[in-house]
Amino acid sequence: MKPEIPVIKPGRSHREAVRRLLRERTKATLATTMTAAGERDPGAPYASLVTFATDHDASPILLLSGLSDHTRNLAADPRAALLLDDTDGLPNPQTGARATVMGRIDRLTAEADIDRCRRRFLARHPAAALYAGFGDFGFFRMTITRVHFVGGFARAVWLDDPADALTPPDVAAALAAAEAGICGHMNDDHAEAVALYATRLLGRDGDGWQLAALDADGCDLVRGEEAARLPFPQPLTEPGDARRVLVELARQARAATGDGGNGGGTGGGDGHGHP
Numbered sequence: 177m178k179p180e181i182p183v184i185k186p187g188r189s190h191r192e193a194v195r196r197l198l199r200e201r202t203k204a205t206l207a208t209t210m211t212a213a214g215e216r217d218p219g220a221p222y223a224s225l226v227t228f229a230t231d232h233d234a235s236p237i238l239l240l241s242g243l244s245d246h247t248r249n250l251a252a253d254p255r256a257a258l259l260l261d262d263t264d265g266l267p268n269p270q271t272g273a274r275a276t277v278m279g280r281i282d283r284l285t286a287e288a289d290i291d292r293c294r295r296r297f298l299a300r301h302p303a304a305a306l307y308a309g310f311g312d313f314g315f316f317r318m319t320i321t322r323v324h325f326v327g328g329f330a331r332a333v334w335l336d337d338p339a340d341a342l343t344p345p346d347v348a349a350a351l352a353a354a355e356a357g358i359c360g361h362m363n364d365d366h367a368e369a370v371a372l373y374a375t376r377l378l379g380r381d382g383d384g385w386q387l388a389a390l391d392a393d394g395c396d397l398v399r400g401e402e403a404a405r406l407p408f409p410q411p412l413t414e415p416g417d418a419r420r421v422l423v424e425l426a427r428q429a430r431a432a433t434g435d436g437g438n439g440g441g442t443g444g445g446d447g448h449g450h451p
Contacts, residue, residue: 190333194325194341197260197275198234199393200405202300203227204277205259206238208249222249228258229293229300232355232391233348234341236318237293238281239304243312250316254280258318271328277341279320290315292352299389299396300403343392347413354415355390362387362422362451369422369451372429373397378404390418426451 206226212218224246229237236258240247250256256279263272284290293315298305307313320342323335335341342348362370363386374385374397382399389396394407408421 185333190325190327190335191340193273193327194275194277194323194335195234195343195393195411196407197262197273198230198236198277198341199391200407201260201262202229202403204236206246207257207259208246209253209255210245211249211252222246226258227301227304229297230391231293231296231317231348232352233343233345234391234393235320236277236281237297238316238318239297239301239308239313240316241310241312242314247314250281250283254282256281256318273325273327275326276324277318277320278322278324279318279338281316281318284315284317289317293317296389299398300405302388302398302403303401343411347392347411350415351391351412351418354418358390358415358418358422359387359395366422366426366451369426369429370397372432373406373425374399374404376429376432377425378406380404395422422451 204226206224208222208224210218210220210222222245224244226238226240226246231237240250242248258277259274260277261269261272261274263269263274266272284293294308297315298308320338322338323341324332325335326332343351370387371383371385373387373395374380375382378397380397380399380402382402385397385399385404387395388398388403392408392412394405397404397406406425409424410421412418412421
C-alpha cells in the first residue's frame with residue numbers, strides 16, 4: 177500500500193515566498209514545448225535560461241529574440257513554465273525555496289503595454305537596453321495560471337488561484353499610475369536618499385544611483401548597467417504608502433551612516449514627509 181501524500185493548503189507564508197521569488201529573482205529556467213514545424217523531436221520538452229522582470233502585479237516580463245528556439249516554441253504553443261529558485265550557495269540545494277510558475281506567455285502588441293514593460297524590464301536589466309530595440313526582439317508577458325512552491329523537504333504546495341501569487345489588480349493599477357511621478361520626485365529632489373538606499377541599505381558602491389521603478393513589494397535602483405532591488409518591509413496598499421516607506425528607509429539608511437537624523441532633511445525626513 178502506497179503511503180498517502182499529505183495535501184498542504186497554501187497559506188500566507190507560501191504566497192509571500194512566491195511573491196518574493198518573483199520580485200527578487202532576475203533569471204529563471206523557461207520550459208516550452210518543441211514546435212512541430214521542422215524539428216527533430218516535436219512535442220518534446222525544452223528548457224532554456226532566460227532573464228525576466230515583473231509587471232506591477234508581479235506577472236513575469238521577458239525580452240525574447242524571435243530567432244530563439246523558445247520563442248518559436250511559444251508562437252506554436254504559448255503554454256510554458258518558469259522555474260525560479262533561491263538555492264545559490266546552499267550546501268544542499270534541495271533545502272532551498274523554489275517555485276514552478278505555470279501559465280501562458282504571449283508577445284505584447286499594444287504600445288502602452290510595451291512601453292510599460294520595457295521600463296520595468298530595463299529597471300532590472302539595464303544592460304539589455306543595448307538590444308531591446310532590435311527588430312527581432314520583443315517583450316512578452318506571462319499570464320500565471322498555477323504555481324507549485326517548494327520550501328524544502330516535504331514543504332510543497334500548489335497555489336491554484338493565480339491571485340495568490342499576484343498583487344491585487346487595484347493596487348497594481350494605482351501604483352502603475354503613480355510610479356513615474358514617485359521615481360521622478362525621488363531622483364530630482366531626494367537624490368541623496370536614493371544614493372543611501374544603494375550604498376547603506378544594499379551595500380553597493382559608487383555615485384549616480386537612480387530610482388528606476390517601484391511596485392507594491394519594492395523598488396529598483398540603477399546606475400549605468402548595474403541594478404539593485406530594495407524590498408519593502410511590507411507590501412504597499414496604495415501610492416500614499418510609498419512616501420511613508422521611502423521616508424522610513426531613508427531614516428534607516430542615515431542611521432547606518434551615523435548621521436542620526438540631525439539637521440534639515442535627515443532622519444525621518446524634513447518635517448513634511450519627505451525623505
